[in-house]
Amino acid sequence: MSKQPKPLPHPSQNFTQRKTKILSQLSVPEEEYTDLSPKGSVDVGIRDLIDEINARDGLVTTSSCAGRVSVYLEGPCKSTTSATASNEDDEAGVRSSSAGGKGGGEWLFVSHDPISTLSVELEKGYEGLFGLRPLQGREGEEQEEGRMVHFKFEPMILHVLTASHSHAQKVIQAGMEAGFRETGAVSLLSRQDEDHNPIVAVRSMGLSFESLIGVEDGAGTRKAVVGSGYLNRVVNNSEKLFKENEKRIGRFREALKAAFEEGSKKKEGWEDADARRERKRLEGLRRKEELQRQKEVETKAGDDGVQSSLEVILEPPEVL
Template identity: 50%
Template sequence: MKGLTLPASPPSFVHRKERILAQLAVPEQEYTDASPKGSVDVGIRELIDEINGVEGFVTTSSCAGRVSVFREGRRKGTGVGAGAGAGVGDGEEGLEQGNGDRDGVAEGEGEGRKLAGVGGKGGGGNWLFVSHDPVPLEGDGEPERDLETLLGLKGIRETENQEVGDGQGDGALRDVTATRLVHLKFEPMILHVLTASPEHAQLLLRCGLQAGFRESGAVSLTAPAGEQHATPMVAIRSMGLSFESLIGHQSGDGGDKIHCTVSSAYLRTLIRIGNERFVENTKRIERFRAALAEATKPSNKNEEAWEDAESRRRRKREEGLRRREMLEKSKCDDAKVIDVEDEVLDIPLDVNLT
């Protein structure tokens, strides 16, 4: 690594990395993972390959960034148990290289086992729409689009005359616990990277913070019981680009109609904001990619390594002493030459030199 020496990867890390890379090496048409998309995002595949190609690092989950519409799970109803429900894997056997730790489970996955909690997880929560790229709109070289259909809002629009809670016509939900809310979200890139040591984790965190992923962090900084080496998990992420808006709801009584509570113009505004943030997200990914490449570039033997202030002062002092010694030695040599020249000049002119 450029400018510093990182410890060797412990055998436990090497073994785990081999298992993860074996999963990623499966042909694309056969590959699947625990993410909703089921595969690695195209927009981040090269970055993942570059990270995994460096000793001491391996990705366990990732998402290039996305705009999505998410319908919460059922939070109240009959015939829904209170079991724990099945979770996803830990980044190895349950690899999630496609979409990181985003919330929600597939439709029906949690039904009969788990009610949705605050935020809508479990209970059949699902994505109505997901895009890992900007969504083209009219004026971008595209014809006008029916956004409500595109975003999965195939229901009816909320109106002032429609009863929602007590029939007062103010559009307020009187019992949110019996309602499945619908969210539109933009989420920037997120990476989870298993590292071989705290030193590896520190290097990766520094690259992420420099690139603008300011909410990056690390866990498992100390070795677990029974193991000699810590292998921290680093999350590269930024909440600054994220946003979320409620755009509709669905009755919790089993009805399948989604009530869109915002106008088409507002939906277009949200999509345009998301498209702008995709651009900034891409810039930060490229900055992170460049910073990591520079930090992990093999050292040039002819390139001076970084040194702290005290080391620099000591080196400069030693160099100064060497220069003074050389100067004094040079003066002595010059003096000898002068003596020789004087001797030559003192030779009598009548001496026959032939």
């Protein structure tokens, strides 16, 4: 007999209260809902996924981003030699960046959809879309000091509050299977405390992409430091990353559904070791019976052939 999976613990009162509070905030009409992220609301691209997660006992999302492309001007307190912006998500539901406000930086462009879908905005060209003056001269010639302008693609990231270590492990398993390789618990105690609710971050740094594309000089003029051809390449790369990100989100939805399927961890078409052994045994018996029947048919056919030959030889010749 195959071993039945251990049932998940029942969510504690503390978790239930926290989930109720979070869901009450998400139930606000979309036109009225705001958070501290640049967009200010839950991304349409993963709204169905968020609803599916929040419908499960023992899970509730605390922050989310479907994936985005952004252009930002780093803050004055940030080293101009750094090519990486600090991104942190907290339980309040925000994805923030030092380049987006904490360090005095400024978002020049943010989209949670591929840039190719922004037909009206694209009429201004990439430089105009990103708020940059086109490159003057050749790439690499401008060595002007100033705050750098970054182009960045970030894949989906979710923070999921879980009712127990067991719930957290299932979310981590689903994230890893879907390709979000850096998925893990960001709030986890070593003891199995029923009042402890681990937070799982579903994320993948492997899909992230960043490039320096501009600079703001001392006069406040924002200039591109790369040509139109280079901007076209980084935008095309972000389009490919959006597509891969969408595939992984789909895989995560299926993996999460399979991980929390009632009474079993089985995926469609999967069988445990005992079931596989029984199937192989029955298949072996069927093959043995088929071979036996085939042998009997061949033997009978051979006997009939010999008998017919003897009848021809022993039959007396016709009298003419």
